[in-house]
Amino acid sequence: xxxxxxxxxxxxxxxxxxxxxxxxxxxxGSTQRIITPDDGKKxxxxxxxVNDYVSGTICSIExxxxxxxxxxxxxxxxxxxxxxxGLQFRYDSGYAFAFLSKIPCxxxxxxxxxxxxxxxxxxxxxxxxxxxNKNLPGFFTKENPKGFPAFPEAxxxxxxxxxxxxxxxxxxxxxxxxxxxxxxxxxxxEDVEIEKPxxxxxxxxxxKDQVPGPSEDDIPPGHSKEIVNPDTEDDLPF
Numbered sequence: 001x002x003x004x005x006x007x008x009x010x011x012x013x014x015x016x017x018x019x020x021x022x023x024x025x026x027x028x029g030s031t032q033r034i035i036t037p038d039d040g041k042k043x044x045x046x047x048x049x050v051n052d053y054v055s056g057t058i059c060s061i062e063x064x065x066x067x068x069x070x071x072x073x074x075x076x077x078x079x080x081x082x083x084x085x086g087l088q089f090r091y092d093s094g095y096a097f098a099f100l101s102k103i104p105c106x107x108x109x110x111x112x113x114x115x116x117x118x119x120x121x122x123x124x125x126x127x128x129x130x131x132x133n134k135n136l137p138g139f140f141t142k143e144n145p146k147g148f149p150a151f152p153e154a155x156x157x158x159x160x161x162x163x164x165x166x167x168x169x170x171x172x173x174x175x176x177x178x179x180x181x182x183x184x185x186x187x188x189x190e191d192v193e194i195e196k197p198x199x200x201x202x203x204x205x206x207x208k209d210q211v212p213g214p215s216e217d218d219i220p221p222g223h224s225k226e227i228v229n230p231d232t233e234d235d236l237p238f
Contacts, residue, residue, distance in 0.1 A: 009077075009084040009085065009086055010083075010084075010085055010086070011085075011086040011088060012051070012054065012085055012086065012087055012088065013088045013089070014087070014088070014089045014095050014116045014127070016118045016120075017116050017117045017118030017119075017125065018050050018051065018052065018116065018118075019050070019051040019052075019053070019054050019087070019114070019116065020048045020049070020050055020051075021048060021049040021051075022046055022047070022048055023047050023048060023049055024047060025047045027047065027049065029049055030047040030048060030049055031047070031048060031049075031050055032045050032046070032047055033045065033046055033047075033048055052115065053113050053114060053115040053116075054078070054085055054087065054113070054114050055078075055080060055111050055112065055113040055114070056078030056079050056080035056083070056085060056111060056112070057078060057079055057080070057109065057110065057111050057112070058076060058077070058078050058103075058108060058112060058185060059077045059078060059079050059084070059185060059186055059187060059188055059189060060075075060076075060077045060185055060186075060187055060188050061074065061075075061076050061077075061177065061181070061182065061185065062074075062075050062077075063075070063091060064088075071090060071091060072090070072091035072092075073088050073089065073090055073091055074087075074088065074089055074090075074091060074096050074099070075087070075088055076099070077188055078112070078114075079189055080111065084189055087114060089127075091170075092166060092170055093125075094125050094126065094127070095116065095125065095126075095127045096170075097169070097170070097173070098126060098127040098128075098129075099127055099129070100170075100173035100174070100176075100177055101138045101139055101140055101148075101173060102129045102136045102137065102138055102139065103129070103136075103139075103177070103181060104139035104176065104180060104181065105136045105137055105138075105139050106129065106131055106136055107131060108181065108184045108185065109184070110131060111131070112129055112130070112131055112136075113129070113130040113131070114127065114128075114129060115127070115128040115129075115130065116128075147172065148169065148172055148173075149165055149168045149169050149172055151165060152164075152165050
């Protein structure tokens with residue numbers, strides 16, 4: 001009789017600049033965190049395994065629809081040896097824009113490290129991808145946007161223009177991903193035991209609505225970071 005080990009897949013969400021896996025209280029290495037919902041509901045505690053970064057080879061990239069209020073999410077499945085991880089972040093978040101704009105620069109068959117950052121006072125979040133201990137740059141630059149939609153200029157309709165730009169930019173990035181990246185991926189490993197991903201009810205409103213702000217090496221073509229106010233332009237990419 002053939003024998004083998006079933007691989008185990010864990011889901012990690014990107015929150016407050018860390019990768020977090022929800023676990024039981026008895027899990028070795030877990031820490032307790034108190035979450036205070038923004039809607040006035042009673043605070044509750046969760047137990048998590050917290051990591052500054054995760055590394056692995058990308059197996060698949062997909063979009064998952066969530067009907068529990070959290071909205072669409074990206075699910076990036078990575079593998080390192082016998083460990084398989086599902087990395088989750090919101091579909092149109094700054095984490096997603098950073099990932100999609102940098103992944104074309106990666107050697108896709110090699111291991112990638114994912115470093116999330118969050119700056120509490122400025123409410124800015126970012127995602128850094130590394131290979132061979134070097135940060136991957138943005139593929140679409142001001143000098144060579146490669147068709148990436150230009151960021152709108154400040155004006156009377158600036159807020160509305162940003163909404164339209166975000167839609168157009170995400171469409172462009174998704175199309176590039178599907179055309180140039182997806183076919184190079186090996187697909188999900190077989191015989192993987194899949195845990196239940198984090199539900200939207202486990203996330204506070206503050207965690208759902210993290211505001212990714214601009215950073216020095218995450219500026220899209222035509223984007224001037226000085227015009228972005230994270231308190232008024234909620235959830236701007238990069």
